[in-house]
Amino acid sequence: MTYRALWTEVHGLLFGAFFLLAVYALLLECLRYLRHQAMPETMPAWERVYLAAAAVCGWLAVISGTFIVYPWYRAPLVAGEDIRLHPRALLLANPQTAMLHSLGMEWKEHVALLAPLAFTVAALLWSRYREALREEAALRRGVLVFMAVALFATGVAGLTGAFLNKYAPVESSFKATLEQR
Amino acid sequence: MSRAASQIAAASAAMVAAAAGCFTYGLLYLLGDKSKAINKALSFYTPSGALSGVFIVGTLVALVFWWVLAKRWSTRPSAAAGAVRIAIALLLMGLLFTFPPFVRFI
Numbered sequence: 001m002t003y004r005a006l007w008t009e010v011h012g013l014l015f016g017a018f019f020l021l022a023v024y025a026l027l028l029e030c031l032r033y034l035r036h037q038a039m040p041e042t043m044p045a046w047e048r049v050y051l052a053a054a055a056v057c058g059w060l061a062v063i064s065g066t067f068i069v070y071p072w073y074r075a076p077l078v079a080g081e082d083i084r085l086h087p088r089a090l091l092l093a094n095p096q097t098a099m100l101h102s103l104g105m106e107w108k109e110h111v112a113l114l115a116p117l118a119f120t121v122a123a124l125l126w127s128r129y130r131e132a133l134r135e136e137a138a139l140r141r142g143v144l145v146f147m148a149v150a151l152f153a154t155g156v157a158g159l160t161g162a163f164l165n166k167y168a169p170v171e172s173s174f175k176a177t178l179e180q181r
Numbered sequence: 182m183s184r185a186a187s188q189i190a191a192a193s194a195a196m197v198a199a200a201a202g203c204f205t206y207g208l209l210y211l212l213g214d215k216s217k218a219i220n221k222a223l224s225f226y227t228p229s230g231a232l233s234g235v236f237i238v239g240t241l242v243a244l245v246f247w248w249v250l251a252k253r254w255s256t257r258p259s260a261a262a263g264a265v266r267i268a269i270a271l272l273l274m275g276l277l278f279t280f281p282p283f284v285r286f287i
Contacts, residue, residue, distance in 0.1 A: 066236050071228030103281055109232050110279040113206045117243055118272065121199035125192050132188035132261075139189065142196055142265035149203075149272055 004072055004170045011069050012161050015061035020154045022054030023119055026126065027147040034144055039134050043127060051123040058116030058154075070109060072170040087168035097167050104160040112157035118150040186258060193264035194250035200271035202243025207278025209235040214284050 001009075033039040077089040084090060091101040122143045125133055133139050182190070213220040213231040223234025277283055 062236065066229055066232055067226060070232060074230065075228075106281045107279065110206060110210045110235065111276065113236055113239060114203045114272075114275060114279065117199050117202050117206075117240070121195050124195055129188045129192040129195075131185050132192040135185050136189055136192075136261045138262040138265045139192055139196070142268055145269050146196070146199070146272065149276055153276070 004069075007064065007068050008165060008170055011061055011064040012158070012165070015057045015064060016154070016158055016161070019054055019058040019061055019115070019119070020151075020158055022050070022057070023115070023147065023151045023154050026051070026054075026119070026122060027144070027151050029126070030122070030140070030144040030147050033133075034140055039130065039140075041130065041134070043130065048127045051127055055116065055120045055123050058119050062112055062116050065109070065112065069170060073105070073164075073168075087164070087170055090168045091164075100160075100163060100167055105164060108157045108160040108164075111153045115150045115153040115157070118146040118153070122146045122150065182255075182258070187255065189261050190254040190258035191251055193259060193261050193268075194254050195247055196268040197264050197271070198243050198247035198250055200268035200275070201246045202239050203275035204271040204278075205242040205275070206235055206239040207275035209238060211278045211284050211287075 073087045075086055075088075077083060077086045083093060088101055088105070091097045091105075125139065125143055129139075133143065209219075209223060209231075213223050213235065220231045223231035223238070225237055226233035
């Protein structure tokens with residue numbers, strides 16, 4: 001596995017996938033306590049740790065995506081270079097895959113930013129302001145909407161990332177270099 | 182202020198602040214798409230382009246809003262239902278502004 005492929009996996013499969021699972025779990029918890037059940041006054045310490053770790057993973061997914069993986073993806077194509085080293089140029093060169101960049105990647109890179117922020121505030125309210133959530137139904141509904149948006153944003157980013165990695169993986173640089181030699 | 186009331190004020194402040202940050206992400210993407218000057222100004226880290234500025238500014242907006250609202254609402258709390266409505270509106274607008282076909286349409 002190349003260095004770039006490793007970072008792509010860490011970004012998507014370690015940080016991103018763990019975050020996605022946690023977002024889904026918290027959304028279910030929000031639904032459970034929206035109407036059907038009274039919310040307990042306290043929550044176990046391990047659940048607080050889990051929520052905090054998930055929020056950290058969400059932020060790490062966005063930071064590693066924005067500052068490490070994305071620059072490899074968008075590196076400009078210089079004349080004479082192998083196009084396979086430049087995933088964005090590779091996608092745009094073919095009309096059948098151009099939409100993966102113009103719709104997929106452009107949406108992914110921006111919608112993904114919403115997810116950790118929405119999740120972090122929901123997790124904060126869930127673990128630190130439980131009394132407020134128990135008292136105010138409006139806040140419970142608000143947290144539910146935040147979690148639904150976080151799940152949608154993470155889902156779009158994850159699905160698009162999987163397609164992009166299939167058609168124009170950033171790891172292609174190493175293979176292309178080997179083939180050139 | 183009772184403990185519950187102060188928690189409600191703090192929770193409302195955090196929610197509105199996060200929604201303002203999400204709205205800023207979307208708005209900056211839209212503005213960067215429409216103006217080359219704004220796009221260039223948002224390129225804090227050249228290899229990532231404007232995305233770096235969108236992320237940094239949006240996150241800072243959320244943190245500043247959180248600090249200001251938490252301070253303000255600790256003495257003069259707003260109604261939680263109204264704060265949540267504003268937060269949801271900002272959040273959904275932020276989500277819409279990140280959708281490329283919508284950005285290109287307006």
